[in-house]
Amino acid sequence: MEIKKFNNYKIKWNINSETMIKPGLDRIKKALDLLGNPQDKQKIIHVAGTNGKGSTIAFMRAIASEHKLKYGSFTSPCLIDVHDQIQLNGNNVTEAQMDHAFGQLVNVGISGMLTDFELLTVVAFIVFAEQDLDVVFIEAGMGGRFDSTNVIKQSVAVIPSISIDHTNFLGETIEEISWHKAGIIKDHGKLILGDTLQSSKEVIWKEVNSQNAQLIEINKDFQIRKNSYNYKNYAFEELTPQMLGKHQLSNMALAITAMIETGFILNEENVRKAVRKASLPGRMEKWNDHVYMDGAHNQASIDALVDTIKQYFPNERIHFIIGILKDKDYKYILSRLEEVATSFEFVDFKHERALDATTLFNHCTHSDKRVTKDIHLIDLHKPKKESVTIVSGSLYLITELKGINS
Template identity: 45%
Template structure:
């Protein structure tokens, strides 16, 4: 379910399937009907389990500080369909999206796509019309058979690999890596984080088959120094005094990937690189819902799988040593709920479980029953009332981006 997508589908009489159907045939046929807007876009393509959004956001801010027009396609949405397609960092406007749906209606796309495929076509049309200098595209799921994998990227980036979507991608790291490595293209650079050994072997073989230069964090480029004053190091290139706005050690590698990707992109298109523009971009990059600070004692983070929960817990240990941590949790039932809860319970001194307004949601009572915490409750109260009752604790809302999306505006503007 993509909020507000149905409004445009109904307004322009375009039906699409809400099911997930990996494969490229339908998207290729749809793009043929609209004139292949994906061709010749200056793309950086991102796949992976966690870190895609943060890495993309840092690349975006670096590019904007080089006076480049940026466009991005991310998923899932934080608020509604508009924020999945961004032009110069701003959600696409209703008027612009309506114009694109008009094109798709006139191109006879009715009934030919899934929801995500339809939105992917809309994104490509938006980017073609906008004439972006750099297009940042995040895979929806997997990579090889994801509908975004019809582009010829200048650079591909994979920050991490962990078990996820096992019903579609397989239940081993090697199987999942096989899907993610599908975004590697002939002769185009692929940049990865420090992947597990089984996954890295898959990427090395795929890169070899595609004759694609492979750059690995910790091997071909790295970051040293203390947080707030880090140094990026690569052969023939070094940037000092990097002050990340995104906290947590996991963001160190994401930052390194973002800088490396931009350097490769700039080299390909003969763009002059300015170290101060990179420094400024890194210091101002913020991503909604990724350890986002709402107030001095309130944070939101979309930790929806064990790998992202581990990242959240590690960040909590870094930032809030010795403090009480209360988690407000809502999750979807098709996630590894037990795995996420066991990790959060390492630092959580208390839990409040809430319902998520989504057809795939797990009832709060079920979350309560799965929790091993000694301090836990189910609440139907307004979010502000829940938070006010925890005034001596750090409160972190987590578990589902849909939960964050439903409450974020109220928390920021209330």
């Protein structure tokens, strides 16, 4: 999948890279060696997992900001274009900073060595290395063990959740997927672990032991009860995230713990302000009074979305605008959403792996459903006033609809 506006830099600087996904670290390690290993110049928190990565990083960014820390972040996928994937203190990387990084790539002759995502990862490390930062937050692109971000010698690792996703690359069982995620644990490092299945924990414990690492686990080593957080000498009260859903309390607790274990001294009032401000596009994002956007696209995230709807909109009529990628379990997604839906609108959107809206229509058993082939006909500024509209199924759908309705 093409990263928006990334090709502009590749063409401008005459650097080639492959668009396909090719797990493995040999290529990117060679490239980083040529550049003097910029990835080793910062304190890093590395986040992998199936769901919750982006939200956990959003909480950490807010906490860093409220404590006047200088930080960088690398996340995926892009929401508008490549510039929002690399951020410095909450601001998108600039064209000048991207050009400077690409200039360094040209100097060491990196063209043709990498995939697009590997190349972008290298660019992010170059950008961060040239800044005076207190901490960098890195989100694994897919999996962990063989993901291009997993070239860091030392980091605090965070795994918010593990469930079935990307089975063509990571395997079809929780144990196989957990093995990939656990690959971000470093020698004598630390892992902050969210709530996971016992079968997943067993795989992670084995990796923790083999790496002589320290496991710090939610509901065991640190707790979040209602809106109170407890860990070591820290006791924070009245923590009220604006991001909806009980799973966000867990992500918040992981973020706080990761910051503490990275060595930062946190202030209760600053943390309280931070979690109120933390937000993430496409995660129960409030578009207006009647429209929310949530990029849920796998079993665990759809389960969380349905729970959130039941909790916050128990007596509301729910209209779904849905678009899903072909490789997702769309039958499960539809069956869960049908539990809370009043009506469905299936839409075609621009992505090479987008599932035809008619296929979704045919597999949906709900009586009130329709297909919109032209996404430009969807006006989010004029939603059904008598119901709550939720756009879901893919972050790529959300990004396109935002562009049309901006």
